[in-house]
Amino acid sequence: MGAGGLRRWMEDLAADVADLTLSRACVACGEIGSVLCSACKVSLIRVHRHEIRPWGTPSPHQQAGAGPVVVASTYDGAAKRVIIAHKEHGVLGLTQVLGSMLAVSIAALGEGPFAVVPIPPHRDAVRRRGIDTLGAIADRATGELRAAGWCANAVPLLRRRADGGRHVGRSAPERRAAVQDTMAVDARMISRLVLGGGLIVVDDVVTTGATVWEAVRTLWASGLAVEGIAAVAGTERPAASGMIN
Numbered sequence: 001m002g003a004g005g006l007r008r009w010m011e012d013l014a015a016d017v018a019d020l021t022l023s024r025a026c027v028a029c030g031e032i033g034s035v036l037c038s039a040c041k042v043s044l045i046r047v048h049r050h051e052i053r054p055w056g057t058p059s060p061h062q063q064a065g066a067g068p069v070v071v072a073s074t075y076d077g078a079a080k081r082v083i084i085a086h087k088e089h090g091v092l093g094l095t096q097v098l099g100s101m102l103a104v105s106i107a108a109l110g111e112g113p114f115a116v117v118p119i120p121p122h123r124d125a126v127r128r129r130g131i132d133t134l135g136a137i138a139d140r141a142t143g144e145l146r147a148a149g150w151c152a153n154a155v156p157l158l159r160r161r162a163d164g165g166r167h168v169g170r171s172a173p174e175r176r177a178a179v180q181d182t183m184a185v186d187a188r189m190i191s192r193l194v195l196g197g198g199l200i201v202v203d204d205v206v207t208t209g210a211t212v213w214e215a216v217r218t219l220w221a222s223g224l225a226v227e228g229i230a231a232v233a234g235t236e237r238p239a240a241s242g243m244i245n
């Protein structure tokens, strides 16, 4: 077994153990039997556009904007419990359903080809969780899209320069100030971009949009255009006119 195979085997094992020890009951409603019952799974997908508040100095790319922001669900109910169980409690068996959700929101942005750029993880979060949870979701989402015939690759094009800290409890201006200049383009990853493919910035949860917008600004500053933003879930009420599914 090679290093990649061993890693996958360890991940599968970790997922199985998490399922056994943490979640013989549905993480969303508590029904005994599986990590996520079929009723809750069905309730997860409610794709819609999400409004964020862009800010910052105009750039040549800004004429075209960063494209729309699409989320697969509202960040409440079953979706919120599933995201928290995966991210904070290590129920890695949920990577599949979260990847499917992200794939649906990416697919709503166009036909590709796409390079999917995840928000880079905080170093302390990866240490604590032992895994880049969003990176795993993005890999799963692009794998599903490729299986369905799309050209989509997850490219970790951004890295953290500094830690902006946790956003919980901060106002939108405070969030913007905290994330400013916290990311940089990893030049080694540029060669992995699909020629002619649009960049899609992805995150698990979009709230005010401060983090995803900072990612867009960082990519712009390197001369890279962004075609859209996709997330598993969004916290704010969708614009009524923005419903697309």
Ligand SMILES: [Zn+2]
Residues within 6 Å of the ligand: 026, 027, 028, 029, 030, 031, 036, 037, 038, 039, 040, 041
């Ligand atoms: Zn359930």
